[in-house]
Amino acid sequence: MTNDDRAPGTGAPRGWREATEAALYGPDGFYRGPGGPAAHFRTSVHASPLYASAVARLLCRVDEALGHPEEVSFVDMGAGRGELTTALLAALPADVAARVRAYAVERAERPVGLDPRIAWLPAPPAGVTGLLFANEWLDNVPVDVAEVDGDGTARRVLVRDDGTEVLGGPVEGPDAAWLARWWPLDAEPGLRAEIGRPRDEAWAAAVATLTRGLAVAVDYAHDRRSRPPFGTLTGFRAGRETAPVPDGGCDITAHVALDACAGEGAALLTQRAALGALGVSGGRPPLSLASEDPAAYVRALTRAGEAAELIAPGGLGDFRWLLQPVGVPEGTALLVDVADHEEE
Template identity: 55%
Template sequence: MWMTWREAMRRALYGENGFYLRERPRGHFRTSVSATPAFGRAVLRLLTTVDDTLGRPARLDLVDVGSGDGSLLTQVLHAAAGTPAAGRLHPVAVDLSPRPADLDPAVTWSATLPESITGLVVANEWLDNIPLDVVEAAPCGPRVVLVDPATGAERLGGPPDEADARWLARWWPLGATGRRAEVGRPRDAAWAAVIRRLAGGLAVAADYAHAAGGRPPGGTLAGYRDGARVPAVPDGSCDITAHVALDACAAAGERAGATATTLRTQRDALRELGVVGARPPLALAGTDPGGYLRALARAGEDAELIDPAGLGGFGWLSQWRR
């Protein structure tokens, strides 16, 4: 049965018994959240900045979109204990999978975004799993790629619809950038929905990303299972992902009401939040061996998050709405 990649991804990831309805991400790939609690500490520092900027509202929302098993919120709640925000913090995990049995009862679990958010939204490796169509250049013009979900085999279908064709012309013109493109319009719409729900605060999307002038000529569609890259077969047996055109998402966020935008790497964003990966002074080993070992371990955790060849190379889209 042939279908578009967007429909195949939707069924494989979120349909009946879909991959993300029965699996937790940490069992299949390493994310910033699962790699180290340093990411949670950095999010808390960012949340504190948002809290101060908003004048410390009576209720401070922290919304984790694509929460997986809720690990990020658990880390932030633990790190926030005793801080000025602790008593006002309202953590919300947004995910289509069932609520984990051992999740902190302070966390609200929801399949949908809150209608109104005052605080911080974090979407860590969420946009790359939003289903999209794939288009390939052909002698008769761009054609939508169809896939057999049982095998991953592909063939060309008809031309993209008018809205997708406009998106391609603006963000990923095939004649200039290669033979194959992934139409990020559904990601733009998903991100715009986040921004529209911000009554005040900051939304951050951290993800595998590319920008105009550096689109991959053959696309980025890939599968992952059990920590390894596998063929992208949308049969529900593996994660199906594609990198995100974050510059297009940024423009969609601005149309939705964002008042300030920053687009940079995770390395640069986290370094501003104090994640620097600096080794402790060797002299500390002589005066406080235990403290030196703890500081050394923390430096290693920080270094993984800001490694430009790894997690530090992620794109970070930050948008305020005030």
């Protein structure tokens, strides 16, 4: 790309990280709107209550691994409108729910009518013990974009308010070091990468709020073996994928280099494997149930369909789960149970 490749746009060009921060989280940003993410796209949380039930089972495993403390925390990073936390509290066994301290972490205002048991915070609480869960949070941590110019130099991509781009200066310093380690770019003009260093730092800060327990990040992701040559930056508006435009009217997202976020002792696996380990199966109910109890058969068939969507290859099942233990031995039954279901 050169400065003349696209028609002049509006506003002074700035890096994608700065532009995305304003477009998503500014006073009139996308995530400040009343509808929340569910009005524009569908996540695993919205696809089925089976997802919240699986996370509830994971929290119970964490609680057991921690020795059933007097208080166990559930921290929902990027909570949207509190849908996951609300459903999780309803799915927990009564003895666990009575000890759970639930936190929803979101920059938007607290939704009207939210369960009063849920604390609504702009940042995760420090010093908690339990499960920190980030479902599709890291993909919305703003990042800068690099593109290789005609001379083979990786330059920072700048963007105007209408989405038109120009190339800025060379990528230097810590961002250049991150690219060299995690997403090295060949000298071929036009190759692009999202510089994931801010996500690594955001995840490390979130994990650091746990005294003991497990931190889980779930997102559409890639690793060193599967980096997309032209990046993944995109937008979503009213349920449809669209060009990313930092005007506050659409989501701006990019896949996550989760392997760069992983700390010591972490495990990476597919959502299909993780949910399978937590009891989610897309198997159809036996036909005999249709004649014995038709209503139960229909309910079971509905659950099977929802489960199939959550674990589908080529869809939600290909999401990646990053499991980061904190103060919990790697050999605990909790992590072994989950990791042993990973598929090669």
